[in-house]
Amino acid sequence: MKLLNHTFFSEHQVQFYETDLMGIVHHSNYLRFFEEARVAWAHSVGLIDYQVPSSASKFAVLETAVRHLAPSFFGDRLRIYVQARASGRARIEFGYEIVKANDNQKLILIATGKTEHVALDSKLQPQRRPQAMQDILEKQKWIEI
Amino acid sequence: MKLLNHTFFSEHQVQFYETDLMGIVHHSNYLRFFEEARVAWAHSVGLIDYQVPSSASKFAVLETAVRHLAPSFFGDRLRIYVQARASGRARIEFGYEIVKANDNQKLILIATGKTEHVALDSKLQPQRRPQAMQDILEKQKWIEI
Amino acid sequence: MKLLNHTFFSEHQVQFYETDLMGIVHHSNYLRFFEEARVAWAHSVGLIDYQVPSSASKFAVLETAVRHLAPSFFGDRLRIYVQARASGRARIEFGYEIVKANDNQKLILIATGKTEHVALDSKLQPQRRPQAMQDILEKQKWIEI
Amino acid sequence: MKLLNHTFFSEHQVQFYETDLMGIVHHSNYLRFFEEARVAWAHSVGLIDYQVPSSASKFAVLETAVRHLAPSFFGDRLRIYVQARASGRARIEFGYEIVKANDNQKLILIATGKTEHVALDSKLQPQRRPQAMQDILEKQKWIEI
Numbered sequence: 001m002k003l004l005n006h007t008f009f010s011e012h013q014v015q016f017y018e019t020d021l022m023g024i025v026h027h028s029n030y031l032r033f034f035e036e037a038r039v040a041w042a043h044s045v046g047l048i049d050y051q052v053p054s055s056a057s058k059f060a061v062l063e064t065a066v067r068h069l070a071p072s073f074f075g076d077r078l079r080i081y082v083q084a085r086a087s088g089r090a091r092i093e094f095g096y097e098i099v100k101a102n103d104n105q106k107l108i109l110i111a112t113g114k115t116e117h118v119a120l121d122s123k124l125q126p127q128r129r130p131q132a133m134q135d136i137l138e139k140q141k142w143i144e145i
Numbered sequence: 146m147k148l149l150n151h152t153f154f155s156e157h158q159v160q161f162y163e164t165d166l167m168g169i170v171h172h173s174n175y176l177r178f179f180e181e182a183r184v185a186w187a188h189s190v191g192l193i194d195y196q197v198p199s200s201a202s203k204f205a206v207l208e209t210a211v212r213h214l215a216p217s218f219f220g221d222r223l224r225i226y227v228q229a230r231a232s233g234r235a236r237i238e239f240g241y242e243i244v245k246a247n248d249n250q251k252l253i254l255i256a257t258g259k260t261e262h263v264a265l266d267s268k269l270q271p272q273r274r275p276q277a278m279q280d281i282l283e284k285q286k287w288i289e290i
Numbered sequence: 291m292k293l294l295n296h297t298f299f300s301e302h303q304v305q306f307y308e309t310d311l312m313g314i315v316h317h318s319n320y321l322r323f324f325e326e327a328r329v330a331w332a333h334s335v336g337l338i339d340y341q342v343p344s345s346a347s348k349f350a351v352l353e354t355a356v357r358h359l360a361p362s363f364f365g366d367r368l369r370i371y372v373q374a375r376a377s378g379r380a381r382i383e384f385g386y387e388i389v390k391a392n393d394n395q396k397l398i399l400i401a402t403g404k405t406e407h408v409a410l411d412s413k414l415q416p417q418r419r420p421q422a423m424q425d426i427l428e429k430q431k432w433i434e435i
Numbered sequence: 436m437k438l439l440n441h442t443f444f445s446e447h448q449v450q451f452y453e454t455d456l457m458g459i460v461h462h463s464n465y466l467r468f469f470e471e472a473r474v475a476w477a478h479s480v481g482l483i484d485y486q487v488p489s490s491a492s493k494f495a496v497l498e499t500a501v502r503h504l505a506p507s508f509f510g511d512r513l514r515i516y517v518q519a520r521a522s523g524r525a526r527i528e529f530g531y532e533i534v535k536a537n538d539n540q541k542l543i544l545i546a547t548g549k550t551e552h553v554a555l556d557s558k559l560q561p562q563r564r565p566q567a568m569q570d571i572l573e574k575q576k577w578i579e580i
Binding site for chain 4: 305306307309313322325326329333340341363364365366
Binding site for chain 3: 020023026074
């Protein structure tokens with residue numbers, strides 16, 4: 001739980017429809033929880049405008065990776081911590097930690113992960129990071145997890 | 146928008162992963178939004194205990210119906226109003242209205258719907274409504290929508 | 291099981307990710323199974339061209355209704371029977387029956403349902419049924435379920 | 436496309452409900468496609484019995500990773516190639532390639548990936564690979580991708 005207190009987070013309460021027959025959250029949903037946090041962060045720094053849905057579709061997902069440390073269950077209140085940085089000449093990398101916050105006395109680390117993205121131009125072709133994005137990323141703090 | 150100010154509601158911000166290639170929320174998600182509101186209501190009146198996930202699995206879905214009045218989009222902040230009543234000897238009926246709350250000056254009715262459920266016993270067989278549920282339902286107000 | 295042997299059907303094997311903590315298929319997925327059958331039917335009669343994804347987005351969902359008769363489980367092989375007809379001046383109505391086909395000796399009716407749709411013009415506004423669609427619908431057989 | 440002709444595959448036609456507002460398959464679905472292939476493979480070698488759903492819940496997902504090479508679209512017919520091997524003392528590793536098979540003249544590599552799993556005992560605790568699984572894995576061919 002290294003991102004705790006250091007980065008942006010969004011919250012998600014686990015829904016019944018996100019569980020599977022093992023009685024736990026289906027693993028594919030963690031990529032959705034990452035997206036929720038990534039989008040909320042992008043909105044918070046001005047990179048996504050909810051009034052212009054296409055602003056969110058200007059990024060392609062190139063890679064995802066998730067590590068599962070503990071299961072989460074129906075009703076769990078999750079915090080999805082997210083951090084961002086520039087990667088290579090064109091990519092943006094996000095790092096994540098999902099923490100279970102039901103019982104404040106004892107936080108549990110549910111999952112960690114990372115995703116890599118590239119900005120797309122108006123023809124949906126990959127492009128270098130726009131200057132506005134570059135300026136935002138330079139102000140971000142990155143913690144190795 | 147008849148349920149406005151009269152019943153319980155939960156809130157849901159439309160996620161990127163809930164949209165489809167038409168650029169709008171895929172219609173199957175409205176049953177999930179209904180479930181979110183129904184579960185939150187059941188939790189609020191004490192019928193579901195998040196610490197006991199099986200408490201939420203004690204209800205079978207018998208019928209669902211949704212009417213779509215307007216599309217909703219990525220980033221929309223929805224309010225899902227929900228009301229409950231006894232139906233027949235064993236069923237519980239829920240009524241719903243989903244309202245878009247982005248712009249307080251102009252609320253938009255997105256969808257209405259209803260679902261019917263039956264309580265299950267420990268062998269997952271349908272049973273009459275338990276007395277605790279009966280007591281709760283008798284206190285609920287119902288508005289025709 | 292009135293649609294049996296009378297109408298078009300598509301097949302779907304229940305996936306692990308379609309189950310929930312009750313150990314059964316989550317009810318929201320039935321709208322997705324209906325869509326699979328509806329799209330396959332529309333493709334079979336020439337109303338949808340997979341090479342032109344926008345051809346599938348020319349229909350808005352107006353209403354859905356599902357009746358659940360029996361649960362379905364991981365690994366079940368479902369048949370989704372679908373029929374179509376004109377409804378009112380502008381709408382298209384679809385009727386569905388989902389049958390469990392695991393054991394040919396004993397078919398089980400899992401769910402029935404209906405959905406209503408309207409064709410959209412190039413500005414995504416509702417329009418009357420195009421002539422090509424009208425011609426197709428007139429050739430369809432409809433069985434009350 | 437190194438797994439082509441060497442390993443087990445399952446097929447999946449992209450559904451409307453699997454697309455997002457970018458008009459492409461939402462990236463979280465690739466973990467579901469991997470699961471479809473993994474489950475079909477496990478069924479084919481006798482590790483999963485569809486009549487005993489709990490047989491499929493005896494594996495926990497520990498890690499997932501996906502690399503996206505090209506987008507896939509509504510109607511695309513995908514082939515998900517999958518291979519399996521033992522990993523460390525207790526884990527099972529799966530490798531995947533998703534190929535688009537619409538046009539046989541020109542196959543397109545959509546995504547590659549891997550997932551790691553561990554077998555669970557009757558108390559849902561991680562355990563060493565059961566002997567039956569060990570025997571099966573020893574017969575599998577593994578190709579670096």
